Amino acid sequence: MLHISDLRNNKEQIISSLKIKNFDAENLVNSAIAKDDERKAIQQKSDDLLSQQNKIAKEIGVLYKTGKVEKANDLKQQSIKIKKESQEIISLQNKIEEELLSIIVQIPNVPHQSVVKGNSDQDNEILNEFGDKPNLIKDALPHWELAEKYNLIDFKLGNKITGSGFPVFKGKGAKLQRALISFFLDENINAGYEEYLPPSVVNTDSMFGTGALPDKEGQMYHITSDDLYLIPTAEVPVTNFYRDTIVKDFPIKCTAYTPCFRREAGSYGKDVRGLNRLHQFDKVEIVQIEHPENSYETLEIMVDHVSEILKKLELPFRIVRLCGGDLSFTSSLTYDFEVYSAAQDRWLEVSSVSNFESFQSNRLKLRFKDENGKSQLCHTLNGSAIALPRIYAALLENNQFDGGIKIPEILHTYTTFDSIT
RNA sequence: GGAGAGAUGGCAGAGUGGUCGAAUGCACUGGUCUUGAAAACCAGCGUACAGCAAUGUACCGGGGGUUCGAAUCCCUCUCUCUCCGCCA
DSSP states (O other): OOOHHHHHHTHHHHHHHHGGGTOOOHHHHHHHHHHHHHHHHHHHHHHHHHHHHHHHHHHHHHHHHTTOHHHHHHHHHHHHHHHHHHHHHHHHHHHHHHHHHHHHTTSOOOOOTTOOOOSSGGGOEEEEEESOOOOOOTTOOOHHHHHHHTTOEEHHHHHHHTOTTOOEEOHHHHHHHHHHHHHHHHHHHHTTOEEEOOOSEEEHHHHHHTTOTTTTGGGSOEETTTTEEEOSSTHHHHHHTTTTEEEOSSOEEEEEEEEEEOOOTTOOSGGGSTTSSOSEEEEEEEEEEEOGGGHHHHHHHHHHHHHHHHHHTTOOEEEEEOOTTTSOTTOSEEEEEEEEETTTTEEEEEEEEEEOTTHHHHHHTEEEEOTTSOEEEOEEEEEEEEEHHHHHHHHHHHTEETTEEEOOGGGHHHHSOSEEO
16 A cells, blocks of 8 residues: 555655556545544544543552542542543544545555556557467367376366366376476576465465455455465565564565465456466465665566576567556556467466565565664565466477477476476 | 463563553664774664654554553453374
């Protein structure tokens, strides 16, 4: 969420920037500021009343000690009166603070100046394209058929034990998955990220911290008996490592492999065939916490890093800058990576690298001390490096030959085989 | 799952109803001293909100209660430790 002082100081600019996200923020911003005025006024009042109470309580202490019981009893009556008043004021204050919060959380993050307006993913800007689309064999198959043909993934078995969207990998198919995870992690570690293996389940505080709640309640698996959530991405546990902290040294660079769980309510059809969209999938994430001055430079470095990984996998891909209409609620600037999956003749999103500026930090209370010793909000960034299923799909489809699938060379040390037949 | 103990500032650790936002030690920052460093000594040293400031308010695991007054008493939740049980 945005900081109230930003809303005050840069009101006009925030409202006009949010138009790029097709969001009319004027009413919300105005009512947030008005509500904050109310908040300030009422805090003044409650502070006053509490101050009086504190003073009286201290006096009573002294009176009792010196044996002036009658005088003390008088003051008690006075204090009880003030207390009644202050209790009312404080409950009103709490109500106002809640209202203020509920307004502010509805305002999306402000897009970066490089973001263009647009309505949907159709309007995203394609910045770069790398690699050549493969020449497919005559009877090329989509990955879900290849997976079955070569006994790599058993979708039906997943249906049986869990439900659709929960594939079972087996044999070389399972090993390829594990190889990709190790490869991605090693690439990230070599780039200076520290590896973590967090829990796949988090509490509500964490879900609020990174903004998944209350926004995406229906998208997540919720374990009601223990009030825990299955993580939709490693971003949630890892970024929340730093909830309520004041960091001393930049940058903080973390990478983590986790399974990711998404209900994907409402999805159906050919877009979700095979590995295209799953309820459970594997992803390796990179999370970085930065000084505000460096965050955009860092974003570019992260983009380069993901590019290098995709190049090593010899997959054709393109980098896309999301337009305002497609940019997420929390992001200021996002680059998507799409690999070309030949048999489907589709570009599949495999990574999303974003700068959230201080939007997450504000909620997380993630700060650092500036040169004057004042607390400032950090910037948070994250990206997939990389999500597995669609990479997997593209590898199968693009590298199929008559009677087998070729494994890219970089993976051979991980898979210990160079093809699947 | 059963029984018990506990949760206090960056860390260690005192404080069981009244100048406690919190002793003390360590760490950290600045200064004195020194050619330099160490030691010693002096000073500073939590977060947030309001205020130009002085200052005020809140926070001693979370939430609620008792009281004129709560770190301290009561309820509740969470977590940690010890012992027993169970177990990959």
